[in-house]
Amino acid sequence: MTTPLGRLAVQPGTHRLAVERALRGTGPAAPMTGVWARISRHAEDHPNRVAVRHATLDITYAGFARRVRQMAAALSAQGCTAGDLVAVLMARSADAIVAFVAVEALGAVHVPIDPAWPTARVDELLQRIQPRCVVSVGQDDHPVRQSGLRAPGTSGWTGMPAPGAPEMPLPPRSAVPGEARYIIHTSGSTGRPKGAIVTQEGMTNHIAAFISNFEIDERDVVAWSAPPGFVISVWQMLAGLLVGGTVAVIDDATLGFGRLLAAHLHREGVTVLEAVPTIIGWLVAARRELPALRCLVSTGEKLEPALAASVCSALPHTRLFNVYGASETSDDVTIHCVQPADTESPRIPIGRPIPEVTLYLLVDEGGRWRAAEHGEAGQLWVGGRSVGIGYFGEPALTQAAFFVDEFDPDSPTGRLYHTGDIARFIGGTVHCLGRADRQIKVAGVRVELDEVEATIGRLPAVARCAVVPYADNGVTRIAVHYVPATAEPVEAVAAQARLALPTAMVPRRWNCVEELPCNTNGKTNYRELAAIHTKGNL
Structure with missing residues (x-):
């Protein structure tokens, strides 16, 4: 099962600088068992x-x-x-x-x-x-x-x-390098889901990294909490079984309520749980001691420093991890163990690359890429064992996202994946700044919507928020929907934001809501929020 790859157009000198500034995962490769x-x-x-x-x-x-x-x-x-x-x-x-x-x-x-x-x-x-x-x-x-x-x-x-x-007799078979293991369908811009093909070695490399970092062994009870169509469900199903431990299956009815979830985790003795920040917030709000829970893994969305601080306070014996990845890269490719000092920063790092993974930071200048300077933000590219084959039956989409890895002649896959995420390398650690497609221009000023969201989310009067762009007579504006943390009026919260943000980044529309809409996977539903403005409901 092979797919054609794209070719990366780069500026002179990019190969050497990209390789010099890349971040490489350390540690042994996972066995192909x-x-x-x-x-x-x-x-x-x-x-x-x-x-x-x-x-x-x-x-x-x-x-x-x-x-x-x-x-x-x-x-x-x-x-x-x-x-x-x-x-x-x-x-x-x-x-x-x-x-x-x-x-x-x-x-x-x-x-x-x-x-x-x-x-x-x-x-x-x-x-x-x-x-x-x-x-x-x-x-x-x-x-x-x-x-x-x-x-x-x-x-x-x-x-x-x-x-x-x-x-039937089922003797263990030898894995074939490059063999496709599963296909995960992700949302596509065409409205038709894309089938990301993950290989056997990509899957095992990712699971081995999680087992190692979270120190999972036969004593552990690992929760399966993710929808079956999402890539994170794979390691949740298999990691516990690979070490002789136990997998605890959690039903949707339990996941939707913090108190029910906390009671279930306590009853089943769950030691390792991965969830999106929304569910983690519900769990913290349940205010229940979970003595068995030693690893809590945040995935899928930005982990806000305030939520991380709440976890550290409510579950002091639990190690909190922030991870990052995609279906196209066999799930997560970075891991970060959250430290108390991280909660005082504007954003929680997503960590360092797992073994057999190399991360590159490139800047697009007129269709030709160059290596990002030290400390400069750029777009994140993934190379190494975790990179998948491409999209099933979609050669054009594959060539737009998967490229020949010309930076590493010894790459086990020979492929690079373009994440479309903006990041910065600081001291060997990756900081994710948001999606490249979450960049807009307001009055000629380039604005990162995730930066606006992060700043407003740190205001004392705001518990959670989501920022979306909208068109006002052909002019791009910013709207914010927020869940209040205090009883302050909207006007007062907006005034606080004006003190914290440059003029071009201050939202024109403010909407105070009881809850932010979520997709089935617990992530904020930005499309639903944007549709509110398209329909003129605000």
């Missing part, structure tokens, strides 16, 4: 240890391995073999993890489908990727399953095997 190979060994050594816990159901390693062999047999009966695409319609559950491992054990490519997606999106996706088969994990009532949809080349649907179903 497959997921099934590790889990099956744990099943032999500790058959009665709990592998997955979901609600009242505990599945031992022996039981989990049995289910994997049964699932692999069912897939083989559908003609699935190495390299085939297997679409899996699944919500978070123990069987969803079984399905992933069975697909991996056969050398096939896992394509998760979230049942919460619109039916039309699922239909279109299946028709486009034409998987060998489609697995329904507890989703037999889903409209797409009921329709019996058969995409070209698809042998059919299969469900999870019944207890006592036939098993």
